[in-house]
Amino acid sequence: MKNSILFIASLTLLSCVSNNQITGQQIENSTINSDVIAEFGASITAIDLSKHLYIIASDEYEGRETGEPGQKKAAEYLKNFYINAKIASPYGGHDYYQSIPTEHLRPNLKPSENVLAFIKGTTKPEEIIVISAHYDHVGIQNGEIYNGADDDGSGTVAVMKIAEAFQKAVEAGKGPKRSILFLHITGEEKGLLGSKYYVNFPVFPLTNTVANLNIDMIGRVDDAHKNNPNFVYLIGANKLSSELHNISENMNSNITKLDLDYTYNDENDPNRYYYRSDHYNFAKNNIPVIFYFNGTHEDYHKPTDTPDKINYELLAKRAQLIFYTAWEVANRENRILIDK
Numbered sequence: 001m002k003n004s005i006l007f008i009a010s011l012t013l014l015s016c017v018s019n020n021q022i023t024g025q026q027i028e029n030s031t032i033n034s035d036v037i038a039e040f041g042a043s044i045t046a047i048d049l050s051k052h053l054y055i056i057a058s059d060e061y062e063g064r065e066t067g068e069p070g071q072k073k074a075a076e077y078l079k080n081f082y083i084n085a086k087i088a089s090p091y092g093g094h095d096y097y098q099s100i101p102t103e104h105l106r107p108n109l110k111p112s113e114n115v116l117a118f119i120k121g122t123t124k125p126e127e128i129i130v131i132s133a134h135y136d137h138v139g140i141q142n143g144e145i146y147n148g149a150d151d152d153g154s155g156t157v158a159v160m161k162i163a164e165a166f167q168k169a170v171e172a173g174k175g176p177k178r179s180i181l182f183l184h185i186t187g188e189e190k191g192l193l194g195s196k197y198y199v200n201f202p203v204f205p206l207t208n209t210v211a212n213l214n215i216d217m218i219g220r221v222d223d224a225h226k227n228n229p230n231f232v233y234l235i236g237a238n239k240l241s242s243e244l245h246n247i248s249e250n251m252n253s254n255i256t257k258l259d260l261d262y263t264y265n266d267e268n269d270p271n272r273y274y275y276r277s278d279h280y281n282f283a284k285n286n287i288p289v290i291f292y293f294n295g296t297h298e299d300y301h302k303p304t305d306t307p308d309k310i311n312y313e314l315l316a317k318r319a320q321l322i323f324y325t326a327w328e329v330a331n332r333e334n335r336i337l338i339d340k
Contacts, residue, residue, distance in 0.1 A: 001151055001216050001293075002189055002276050003301050037327050038255065040169045041320045044161040046312035049319070052081075052157040053219075054307045056135070057149035064148060065139025066187045066194075067110030074135050074156075075115050078184050081160055082117040087167050090118035090181065090203050100197045105187055112136075114194050115184040116203060119166050119176065121330065127178040128204045129330050130287075131322065132195070132278055133159045133215040134188030144303040149310055151300065154219030155292075156184060158319035165323050176330035178210060185278050188216075195278035199285055210336060211244055211329055212289045214279035218318040219310035222295030224263075229311065231259040232318045233293040235274050238265070241288035243336040244329070248290060251324040256317055264293065288336060292322060 055061075056077060062070030079096040082089070089096045097113040105112060115135070121127065133155030137148030147153070163182040169175055181204065187193030199206060221229040238245035252258055264273045274280065279289035299305040329336060 001273075002192060036174065037324055040165045040172075040174075041255070041323050043165045043168055044158075044316050044319045044323060046316045048161055049157045049315050050307070050310070050312045052160060053149060053153050053310060056156055057147040057153040057307045059145050059147070061147075063139035063146040064135060064137045066105065066136045066190050067112045068139055070139065071112060071136055071186060075113055075184075075186075078115040078135065078156075078160070082163070082182075085164050085167055087117045087119060087163055087182070090116050098198065098201075098203065100186065100194065104197050104200075105193050106190060109187070109190060112186040112194070114186055114198055117163055117182040119163070119170060119180045121177050121179040122175050123177045125179050126208050127335060128181050128209045129178055129326055130181045130183050130209055130212045130282065131159055131162055131215075131326055132183040132185055132212060134185040134194065134278055136186045136189055136194070138189050138301065141303075146301070146303050147306050149305050149307040150217050150219045150294070150297070151305055152188070152216050153307070154217060154310060154315055155215035158215050158218060158315065158322065159184060161319055162323045162326065166326075176327065178330040179204075180326065180330060188278055192278055192281055195281040199281045206285050206287065209282070209287050211241070212279050212282035212287055213292070213322055213326055214277055214282075214289060215292045215319075215322060216277040217294050218292050219312075219315045220294050220297050220299075221311060221314070222297050224295065225261075228259060229314060230257075230317075231261050232321065233261045233264050233295055235262075235265050235291040235293060236279060236283060237290040238340070239274075239289075240283065240286065240338050240340045241336050242339055244288045244290065247328045247332075247336070248325050251328055252321055255324050256321040258317060258321060264295075286338060288338060290325070292318060294318075
């Protein structure tokens with residue numbers, strides 16, 4: 001997650017409600033079949049997440065700073081994962097990179113790339129759900145490697161395994177009705193630059209983008225939940241679409257049963273997390289979003305944010321919630337409505 005709070009010029013705050021006012025409702029056109037989707041969600045395991053995260057957040061990747069060799073190595077790792085999993089590129093062939101030149105980053109940054117993979121929908125392929133996480137971090141500072149295991153290695157590996165779960169559904173003849181774009185974003189730590197580039201130069205029209213589910217730090221437990229780690233913070237779900245919020249609540253109450261904490265969804269929250277990760281560039285374009293987050297902790301933006309401190313069972317459960325929510329958004333009969 002970007003460390004500094006963004007100053008948003010001429011910002012119009014979107015209405016939201018406080019934590020104790022947000023409740024789930026039964027949703028229309030639901031595709032919920034817990035047995036069917038749990039079959040694929042169960043493939044998102046702590047063991048697999050750990051395997052990938054110990055690689056991506058290792059010293060070999062040198063903190064994955066935008067444009068630097070470690071970030072390039074991480075991009076190559078992601079590309080090879082999707083090739084081996086037989087998950088296509090939206091461009092076709094083995095071109096999984098959306099290249100970003102320096103002029104769309106910052107003058108002191110080398111060119112970089114978003115990494116994209118794609119599963120085409122069966123009956124509504126022109127409608128796109130974007131599942132995203134930034135894979136960059138802050139590199140090497142004062143000779144120390146900032147591994148970024150939680151920020152945002154946890155989100156990166158979650159997107160990988162969610163993609164693999166959808167691919168298993170495809171191979172079982174149960175692929176999603178709508179298309180899914182798996183978007184690994186660069187330049188988040190430098191100012192949400194990779195997602196800004198994507199929305200300015202989208203691979204698919206933004207008018208066809210149904211929702212963005214963005215994952216930034218879901219592998220740890222913050223101080224507020226040390227006695228109840230079965231939680232995740234949700235930010236933004238109800239700001240543009242009450243249907244998206246209701247879908248999220250319904251999937252959680254039916255399957256994952258996490259405590260959904262809306263503390264940071266309050267527009268008066270001083271942390272202003274809604275504006276500090278890549279979903280915001282989608283929300284600015286009137287695309288409904290959910291931002292999944294575990295809160296900050298003592299290792300946030302420090303060299304001590306390492307893979308051994310991740311709660312992998314909890315990471316898996318949070319990733320499963322995102323998969324189930326995406327499944328419902330992708331397979332329901334009607335596109336979710338924007339009503340805010």
